[in-house]
Amino acid sequence: MLTFDHIAVSAETLARGVQDVETALGQPLLPGGEHPDMGTHNRLLSFGPEEYFEVIAVNPAAEGPDQPRWFNLDNFRGATRVTNWICRCPDIEAAIAAAPEGIGVPWKLQRGDLRWSMAIPEDGKLPFGGLFPALIQWHDDAHPAPRLRDTGVRLKELRLHAPEAAALRAALGPLMSDPRVSIIPAEAARIEAVLATPTGDVTL
Template sequence: MTLLRLDHLAVSAQTLQEGTAWVEECLGVALAAGGKHAAMSTHNRLLSLGDLYLEVIAIDPEASDPGRARWFDLDRFEGKPRLTNWVVACADMADALRLCPDGSGQPMDLARGDLRWQMAVPIDGILPFDGLFPALIAWQGAAHPSQRLPDQGIRLRQMELVHPQAEALKIGLKPLIHDTRIKIVTGPAPAIHATFATPHGERTMA
């Protein structure tokens, strides 16, 4: 199987406004408009990171209950906005899922505007390793959000995954992705820390 590619990072928030304000303060640039995800009753705003992008995502208060657990464990999210998840792109969803731990999700066909993609979403909304295992996405067609976002000079330098079972997480990721920006370290509680190069100097987000 071809190695997977880092596609985007997700910042969860209790409200889209709160999450947007936090990211803009952290990185010193304005986020672009995103859209709504009808199947999940969520909405987002976006930021180009060059070869990937960042999304701020929250439950859409104007949407009806989706009748299932939302992705990124948003139904249980509380507290301040923070980096909670990361997403990797694959060409063959079934092939990639065979190499992932149990609980990595079932493929769902999704759309927003003219964007079409398939994503593996866990039944309970919680990805393995307390959400630190990546979500799988397979874009359908050439359209991709990063192509439409203004480039404001923000680039990911390093993403640090902190988990009590760091060695097991390393083993699980080894056959899937090799990206020198990803660092896995042992820590008392699951967390994601990311460092970015920005026009205002290096900035960190957690």
């Protein structure tokens, strides 16, 4: 039902996030855009023809929504880091029904000719401390990944360090199977992404 779509790397400012990630990967990030409904903006990097990576931050020039922003960005502080991952689905209503409580309600969003629906929690916080994936359904067959220049970077492993590892595994297991995703028991929730780059593996 769910397929890995992209990773969200949060930053206190977009400029700082771009600088941190470009330094770590040795690759330039590509133009993204603004999300007026959420008051955020991003820059992108290809993971191949069907997957990608975004650095995202609050846009200080935008008003934002009447509720907390997605990915809990209103409360983000500290170092640029992977905070969330996003999975696409063919039917977002069905995916929401199968997901844990708190996954959110569908918003219809648009940037240019890209149109999608996304489940956004009312408090901005995804289940399991942000370790459960956000849900997205792309419309009209338009997707960012094929439009991005392929620099050879690929997702090699996504490590979910989870205080409730068994419960997360039980919630996620019936919905998707991706050998790159591992759930690791831990005291605090965090996400690590291991990326294969032309110059070697990088862990964010």
